[in-house]
Amino acid sequence: MSHRAPEERLEQLEIKLSYAEDLLDSLNTLVARQQDQIDRLLREVAELRCQRSEEPSQTFRSLRDELPPHY
16 A cells, blocks of 8 residues: 555545535535424414314315316
């Protein structure tokens, strides 16, 4: 083995570390964005549940009642 081999290996490891750090930053950004979306969706679901509970109770309707007249 030549004297340069350890230096080359170290350089390759530094390059891989740099790529891994970039990937980690990208994944952290993605996870944070997804968590924001989840939080927003949870708020929307809670609002819809609240709206539904405030509406007067609807009687059961058959799906046949929902069909257009031409069926």
